[in-house]
Amino acid sequence: MTKTTVRRKATQNDIADVTRLQRDIDVQVSCENNLKFMRRLPDESMKLIVTSPPYNIGKEYEKRRSHEVYIEEQVACIAEAARLLHPTGSICWQVGNHVHNGEIFPLDILLYPIFKQLGLQLRNRIVWTFGHGLHCQKRFSGRHETILWFTKSEDYTFNLDPVRVPSKYPNKKHFKGPNKGEISGNPLGKNPSDIWDIPNVKSNHVEKTDHPCQFPVALVERLVLSLTNPGDSVLDPYLGVGSSAIAALKHERNAFGCDLEKRYVDIAWERIHDLRAGRLRTRPMNKPVYEPSVKESK
Ligand SMILES: C[S@@+](CC[C@H](N)C(=O)[O-])C[C@H]1O[C@@H](n2cnc3c(N)ncnc32)[C@H](O)[C@@H]1O
Secondary structure, X not given: OOOOOOOOOOOHHHHHHHHOOXXXXXXXXXXXOHHHHHHOOOOOOEEEEEEOOOOOOOOOOOOOOOHHHHHHXXXXXXXXXXXXEEEXXXXXXXXXXXXXXXXXXXXXXXXXXXXXXXXXEEEEEEEEEOOOOOOOOOOOOXXXXXXXXXXXXXXXXOOOHHHOEOOOOOOOEOOOOOOOOOEOOOOOOEOOOOEEEOOOOOOOOOOXXXXXXXXXXXXXXXXXXXXXOOOOEEEEOOOOOOHHHHHHHHOOOEEEEEEOOHHHHHHHHHHHHHHHOOOOOOOOOOOOOOOOOOOOOO
């Protein structure tokens, strides 16, 4: 007897199912609450947990809640992150200010004790500076946020060479001693320091999507390259449109992440597919920041 296959036309639901894919070979990205997502992952499985949580300032993806509730949510997520962290791994929590009635509350100061109580050790408080943002009328316009970089132990992965930046004076030589006359700096460049000037993603940035607060991929790339090795796993529990996943996959790491909003998760998958197809545009990691020339006044 011959078997007849009945082919039916793809419906909208089938198409939605395709974009709702949750994993493939080196990615697990899903639309769900981060505690639910993280609780399924094994202990000590993540080499880098890098994220930017909501700041409780009423952005389109969050509801303003009391300070106590916000901190409780952060405690739960950070505790789960500490459980997932590999013994030689790192947690990087990127935050700015909570703002209430014109008063600012720096989130790194508020969250630091949570990490300390979990026994984590602070390696750097990286200052991320950028050129664009709101123009404030009653205080100086905010042009920096911070990244708290913690490790679980004293034995942690730190690769400086892949993230060195060009030295200011590459031909500078030792002027005395046994190496007199030889180049004094590292030929691969210098340590990028704990102040990172990387343009934030505003309307004319090549990476801009519909998300109001995306990471520039270059910011995460620097963390991925320095704090993990190829084949390691990188998790972002507040994934948004997947910038951390893109940074991880660009450098042969495995990417994990989740977000509550389906429209962001769909964009994240689209970006992942574009990266694999070689058509995702990202701003190069060490591209110098554009400086408008200052015309001297007469
Ligand atoms: C500051 S944004 C992160 C943006 C991300 N860094 C990017 O490059 O797109 C915070 C994200 O957390 C998501 N979010 C808020 N609460 C969450 C939760 N409990 N679980 C998962 N995602 C959550 C929001 O939908 C929002 O997209």
